[in-house]
Amino acid sequence: MKVELLIHARWIIPVEPQSVTYENHALVINKGRIIDLLPSPEAEQKYQANTVEQRDNHALIPGLINSHTHASMSLMRGIADDLPLQDWLQNHIWPLEKKWVSEAFVKDGTDLAIAEMIRGGTTCFNDMYFFPEITAQRVIQQGIRASIGLILIEFPSAWAENSEAYLHKGQALYQQLREQPLITTPFAPHAPYTVTDDSLIKMHQLAKLHRLPIHMHVHETAHEVQEQQQKTGQTPLQRLHHLGLLSPDFIAVHMTQLTDEDITLLAETGTHIVHCPESNLKLASGFCPVAKCLDAGINVAIGTDGAASNNDLDMLGEMRTAALLAKGIAGNPSVVPATTALEMATINGAKALGIDHETGSLSISKAADVTAIDLSQLETQPVYEAISQIVYAASRQQVSDVWVAGKQLLKQGQLTLMDTAELKANISEWQKRLKTI
Numbered sequence: 143m144k145v146e147l148l149i150h151a152r153w154i155i156p157v158e159p160q161s162v163t164y165e166n167h168a169l170v171i172n173k174g175r176i177i178d179l180l181p182s183p184e185a186e187q188k189y190q191a192n193t194v195e196q197r198d199n200h201a202l203i204p205g206l207i208n209s210h211t212h213a214s215m216s217l218m219r220g221i222a223d224d225l226p227l228q229d230w231l232q233n234h235i236w237p238l239e240k241k242w243v244s245e246a247f248v249k250d251g252t253d254l255a256i257a258e259m260i261r262g263g264t265t266c267f268n269d270m271y272f273f274p275e276i277t278a279q280r281v282i283q284q285g286i287r288a289s290i291g292l293i294l295i296e297f298p299s300a301w302a303e304n305s306e307a308y309l310h311k312g313q314a315l316y317q318q319l320r321e322q323p324l325i326t327t328p329f330a331p332h333a334p335y336t337v338t339d340d341s342l343i344k345m346h347q348l349a350k351l352h353r354l355p356i357h358m359h360v361h362e363t364a365h366e367v368q369e370q371q372q373k374t375g376q377t378p379l380q381r382l383h384h385l386g387l388l389s390p391d392f393i394a395v396h397m398t399q400l401t402d403e404d405i406t407l408l409a410e411t412g413t414h415i416v417h418c419p420e421s422n423l424k425l426a427s428g429f430c431p432v433a434k435c436l437d438a439g440i441n442v443a444i445g446t447d448g449a450a451s452n453n454d455l456d457m458l459g460e461m462r463t464a465a466l467l468a469k470g471i472a473g474n475p476s477v478v479p480a481t482t483a484l485e486m487a488t489i490n491g492a493k494a495l496g497i498d499h500e501t502g503s504l505s506i507s508k509a510a511d512v513t514a515i516d517l518s519q520l521e522t523q524p525v526y527e528a529i530s531q532i533v534y535a536a537s538r539q540q541v542s543d544v545w546v547a548g549k550q551l552l553k554q555g556q557l558t559l560m561d562t563a564e565l566k567a568n569i570s571e572w573q574k575r576l577k578t579i
Contacts, residue, residue: 143188143189143190144189144190144191144192145170145171145172145177145189145190145191145192146171146172146173146191146192146193146548147169147170147171147172147191147192147193147194147195147510147545147548148168148169148170148171148185148186148189148191148193148194148195149168149169149171149195149197149202149512149514150166150167150168150182150185150194150195150196150197150198151167151168151169151197151198151200151201151202151514152165152166152197152198152199152200152201152517153165153200153201153202153517153528154167154168154169154179154201154202154504155201155202155203155484155504155528155529155532156179156204156503156504156505157203157204157484157485157488157489157502157503157504158489158502158503158504158505160481160485161481161529163527163528163529164179164181166181166182167179167180167181167182167185168180168181168182168185168186169202169504169510169512170185170189170191171510171545171548172548173548174509174510174547174548174549175507175508175509175510175547175548176504176505176506176507176508176509176510177506177507178506179504179506195543197514197516197542197543199516199517199518200514200515200516200517200518200542200543201514201515201517201528201531201532202504202512202513202514203263203484203488203504203512203513203515203532204265204488204489204501204502204503204504204511204512204513205263205264205265205266205287205488205501205511205512205513205544205545205546206262206263206264206265206266206457206458206487206488206513207264207265207266207267207268207443207457207487207488207491207492207495207501207502208259208264208266208267208268208444208445208446208455208457208491209267209268209393209416209443209444209445209490209491209494209495210268210270210357210393210395210416210418210445210446210447211255211267211268211269211270211445211446211447211448211449211455212269212270212271212447212448212450213251213252213255213256213267213269213271213277213448214243214247214248214249214250214251214252214254214255214271214273214277215235215251215271215448215449215450216251216252216254216255216258216448216449216450216455217247217250217251217254217569217572217573217576218235218238218448218449218450218576219449219450219453219454220453221234221238221450221576221577222234222235222450223424223453225425226425226426227362227363227365227425227427228363228365230425230451235450238576239272239299240299242575242576243272243273243299243300243301244273244300245273245276247273247572248271248272248273248276248277249276249279249280250565250568250569250572251572252276252277252280252281253280253284253560253565253568254565254569255267255449255455256280256281256284256286256560257557257560257562257565258449258454258455259286259455259457260284260286260544260551260552260557261538261541261552261555261557262455262456262457262458262538262541263457263458263513263515263538263541263544264286264455264457264513265286265287265501265511265512265513265544265545265546265551266286266287266288266289266491266492266495266497266501266511266546267286267287267288267289267455268288268289268291268328268357268393268416268445268491268494268495269288269289269290269291269330270291270293270330270332270357271291271293272293272299272300272301273300273301274290274291274292274293274312274315274327275315275318277290278290278315278318278319278322278325281324281325282322282324282325283559284551284559284560285324285546285547285549285551285559286324286546286551287324287325287497287501287509287511287546287547288324288325288326289325289326289327289328289355289357289495289497290315290319290325290326290327291327291328291329291330291357292308292311292312292313292315292316292327292328292329292330292354293308293312293330293331293332294308294309294312294329294330294331294332294337294341294345295308295331295332295336295337296336296337296338296341297336305337305338305340305341305344309341309344309345309348312327312329312348313348313352315327316352316354323547324546324547326354326355326495326496326497327354328354328355328356328357328393328495329345329348329349329354329355329356329357330356330357330358331345331356331358332358332359333358333359333360333362333366333378334358334360334366334370334378334381334382335366335369335370335378339381339385342382342385342387343385346385346386346387349391354391355391355392355393355494355495355496356387356391356392356393357393357395358382358392358393358394358395359395359396360378360379360382360394360395360396360397361377361378361379361394361396361397361398361399361400361404362395362396362397362398362399362422362427362428363398363399363425363427363428364399364428366378366399367399377404379394379404379407379408383407383411388407388408388411388413389411389412389413390411390412390413390414391496392411392413392414393413393414393415393416393443393494393495394408394413394414394415394416395415395416395418395445396416396417396418396422396427396430397415397417397430397435398422398427398428398429398430399428400430400431400434400435402434405431405434405435405438405440406438408435408438408440409438409439409440413440414440414441414442414443414493414494415430415435415440415441415442415443416442416443416444416445416491416494417430417432417442417443417444417445417464417486418444418445418446418447418452418460419444419460419463419464419467420446420447420452420454420459420460420463421446421447421448421451421452423463423467424451424452424453425451429467429471430442431471431472432464432467432468432471432477432478433468433471433472433474433477433478434472436477436478436482441490441493441494442486442490443486443487443490443491443493443494444457444460444461444464444483444486444487444490444491445460445491446460456538457487457538458532458533458536458537458538458541459537459538460487461483461484461486461487461532461533462483462533462534464478464483464486465478465479465480465482465483465533465534480527480529480530480532480533480534481529483533484529484532484533488502488503489502489503490502509546509547509548510545510546510547510548511545511546511547512543512544512545513541513543513544514541514542514543514544515532515536515540515541515542516540516541516542517531517532517536517540519540521535521536521537521540522535522536522540541555542554542555
């Protein structure tokens with residue numbers, strides 16, 4: 143049988159079924175989808191491929207899914223470090239955004255983020271930022287997969303003057319992008335403290351009408367929770383539940399302030415959590431009780447947050463931090479084992495975004511979103527368990543190849559569709575502008 147691509151690898155870790163590693167197997171890809179996974183000798187007999195890739199020292203995993211980020215904020219990487227969240231936002235980030243955020247800012251910042259993510263093995267990201275139509279253009283241009291948030295906030299910005307305008311423009315963008323195969327468009331209200339009940343109700347009605355998920359920062363800090371309780375007598379989570387938002391279509395990001403009652407509520411409503419461990423650590427926002435949430439049956443995914451507060455978009459590093467932090471918080475070294483951490487960075491992210499039928503595992507009929515990691519380097523030798531080496535020892539510099547829907551975006555460490563020299567020149571110009579404020 144003639145096919146487009148065969149990838150032979152030392153290890154293939156499909157994620158589904160759970161905790162399985164195939165040795166000396168091949169992925170068979172045709173028309174951008176996985177059509178078979180079988181031992182390499184059988185693949186050679188059964189298939190004739192236009193392209194054959196041999197990765198004798200590599201592990202193939204599903205492309206990593208960064209379930210929460212603000213891509214174009216990569217231009218602000220390192221600009222206001224070591225500050226509390228509210229100081230960081232109100233006195234540094236928001237003033238910079240007011241002065242500089244534009245279509246050009248989002249274009250160049252998104253390109254920088256996409257380049258970094260592809261080089262680190264990420265094949266899909268869930269974004270929340272202004273000018274989402276520009277983010278969409280860059281996603282289409284660069285060939286990565288994305289969920290692009292239809293942002294909602296009460297503050298006027300360079301993109302929209304009020305909540306009505308945000309909702310109107312968001313609906314228009316949804317209609318424009320609904321046929322794009324690599325893009326989905328969840329609603330993305332910023333946070334409970336920046337969006338009113340009226341706006342949330344209108345947005346929720348639109349989300350139900352179009353069957354779109356909702357992606358929102360929730361319970362990011364103790365201050366956020368205390369302030370809401372003082373004003374309304376409810377926590378932000380209770381308020382969102384009262385408005386009917388908590389459901390399998392709701393993605394709650396951060397969730398560092400959770401009681402046992404909150405965890406029960408999240409489990410009962412089927413709400414997803416996106417855990418951003420490194421950003422939360424850097425901003426001293428608190429700790430998401432990941433082990434408790436997983437034990438309760440909650441789907442927990444992983445995101446990096448933006449590079450302005452992380453300061454990278456490194457999902458391999460984020461997996462390691464998530465696994466180690468969960469063990470320390472629970473006081474139990476067996477919680478969030480390597481297999482679970484990998485699931486959080488792949489299939490759990492796909493489930494949260496509602497695209498697990500399409501990506502998140504190396505399963506037959508799914509899109510060929512694949513990341514290859516070279517485990518032959520000294521830092522990951524010897525290899526007793528490939529999954530453990532990936533989560534606890536490998537670095538993003540060991541990512542050699544990335545395919546999205548069968549299209550190769552990274553080949554032996556080199557980006558195939560991006561001009562890195564031009565990108566660096568653009569970023570240098572932004573650095574000159576942004577450091578003047």
